[in-house]
Amino acid sequence: MQKVGVVGLGNMGKGMALSLVKGGFAVFGFDVAGVAATLQEQGVQACASIADIAATVDILILSLPTSDIVEQVVLGDGGVRASGKRGLIVVDTTTADPNSTKKVAAALADAGIGFVDGPVSGGPKGAATATMIMVLGGSQADVDAVEPVLATISAKRTHVGPVGAGHVTKLLNNLLTGAHLLVASEAVRAAQALDIDPTKLVEALNGGSGRNSATLTNYPTWIFPETFDSGFTMKLMRKDMRLAMALLQSIDATAPVAQEAGRLWAASEAAIGDAEDFNRIVQYIDAKH
Numbered sequence: 299m300q301k302v303g304v305v306g307l308g309n310m311g312k313g314m315a316l317s318l319v320k321g322g323f324a325v326f327g328f329d330v331a332g333v334a335a336t337l338q339e340q341g342v343q344a345c346a347s348i349a350d351i352a353a354t355v356d357i358l359i360l361s362l363p364t365s366d367i368v369e370q371v372v373l374g375d376g377g378v379r380a381s382g383k384r385g386l387i388v389v390d391t392t393t394a395d396p397n398s399t400k401k402v403a404a405a406l407a408d409a410g411i412g413f414v415d416g417p418v419s420g421g422p423k424g425a426a427t428a429t430m431i432m433v434l435g436g437s438q439a440d441v442d443a444v445e446p447v448l449a450t451i452s453a454k455r456t457h458v459g460p461v462g463a464g465h466v467t468k469l470l471n472n473l474l475t476g477a478h479l480l481v482a483s484e485a486v487r488a489a490q491a492l493d494i495d496p497t498k499l500v501e502a503l504n505g506g507s508g509r510n511s512a513t514l515t516n517y518p519t520w521i522f523p524e525t526f527d528s529g530f531t532m533k534l535m536r537k538d539m540r541l542a543m544a545l546l547q548s549i550d551a552t553a554p555v556a557q558e559a560g561r562l563w564a565a566s567e568a569a570i571g572d573a574e575d576f577n578r579i580v581q582y583i584d585a586k587h
Contacts, residue, residue, distance in 0.1 A: 301326060302447055303355035305348065305371060307333040309529045310391065310418065311361030313425025314451045315342050320428075321450035326351050348374075349381035357447050358382070360390045364537065365398035372402050384410035387440055389448070391432075393417045393472065393538050396462040396545070399435070403461040412440040413461060416448065417468035422529040429453045433471075435464030466545065473542040475511055476535060476579070477559040482512035483580035497522055516577050526575035533572035535579070539563040 300323055304315040307329035318325045319341035327334035327342045328351045334344035345351035348371055352358060358378065362368050368390060372378045378388060388406060390399065394415070403413035414436035424430040430452040434441050441457050448455055458467045482500075485508075489499040500522075503513045520528050543560040546553050566582045 300324070300357070300447070301355040303327065303345070303351040303358040304342075304361060305329070305351060305358065306361035306363075307331075307337065307342075308361065309422040310425045311359070312337065313422055313427075314359060314361060314391070316340055316426070317428040317451045318447070323447065323450070326355055347376060348378060349376040352378045352382040352386065356386065357444055358386060358388050359447075359451075360388060360392060362390075362392045363534065365392065365395040368392055368394060369398060369402060373405055379405055379409045379411065382406075382409065382411050385412075387412035387414065387444055389414045389416045389444055390465075391416050391418045393468050393534075393541075394465050395541055396465045396469070399465050400462045403436075412436070412443070414440050414444055415461060415464035416444075416455075417464055418452065419468075419471065420452075424453075425451070432456070433458050433464045433467040435459055435461050435466075437461075469538060469542045469545055472535070472538040473556055473559070476539050476542075476563055477556065478510040478512040479516060479577065479579050480559055480562055482510065482517065483582075486517070486580070512580075516580075520575065520577045521580055526577050528575050528577055530576050531572060532566070532570050532574045532576050532578060535576035536563050536567060536572075 302318050302323045303326040304311050305328050307315060307327050315325050315327050325342050326345050327337060328345045334342060338344055360368055399415050406413050414434055416432045416434045418430045418432050420430035428451050432448060432452045432455045434455055434457045458464060486496045489496055500513045500517050503509050520526055539560050546556060562584055565584060566579060569582055570578050
């Protein structure tokens with residue numbers, strides 16, 4: 299039985315680990331908060347350290363908040379590079395800095411360890427129900443090798459290019475998500491000012507060419523019901539927007555709309571706390587305007 303590990307058992311990693319158990323894999327878990335021990339009755343075997351899990355498994359999935367933490371887990375003392383066996387393949391589902399991704403992949407390659415960047419969309423619900431969407435960067439051989447595992451935790455996978463391409467694509471995806479939320483909120487406020495029911499507006503938009511992720515999903519699911527419990531925080535989305543802005547800057551892109559979206563997300567930090575749901579951005583009105 300192929301052994302699969304998951305490092306980082308938060309909102310996303312926990313769902314992936316349990317989906318892998320249902321898929322018939324031998325699943326091992328590690329989390330600094332000790333979550334793995336709470337999942338043992340559900341079939342996830344707890345490991346004592348990064349070194350322990352890296353030396354045990356054939357495929358290791360990372361579900362971590364930032365590139366800095368990925369680098370620490372992979373390159374640090376007792377990390378994956380030092381402890382993983384040759385032939386191991388790491389799949390990083392973090393929404394990460396592509397430059398860091400390439401650095402980590404190169405270091406692992408020197409140790410005979412493969413790497414696929416496979417950021418995910420679909421949130422905690424998608425992880426729990428194995429309906430996530432993944433974009434993949436890596437060699438064709440490594441992508442093919444991890445396909446049975448990824449097919450168990452996701453509904454659709456697109457191999458977009460070499461190492462780093464998955465993370466570039468995910469940053470551009472999240473840039474669009476951030477912009478969609480901002481412009482949709484402006485449309486909703488305009489409708490309210492003109493005595494149009496916002497729910498009827500969104501229903502109408504979703505039947506026309508103006509529909510987007512915010513009108514199709516965010517407003518009906520988390521904003522109109524006022525639950526704001528998507529499982530994705532302002533802190534994480536602001537991080538993704540910062541990375542997207544740095545990506546555009548690195549290629550001297552002419553992108554005034556994207557840059558304004560990035561500015562607004564950054565400016566919102568003074569008004570909306572890091573721990574708040576990222577959909578709260580629709581409540582932000584820039585004081586400068």
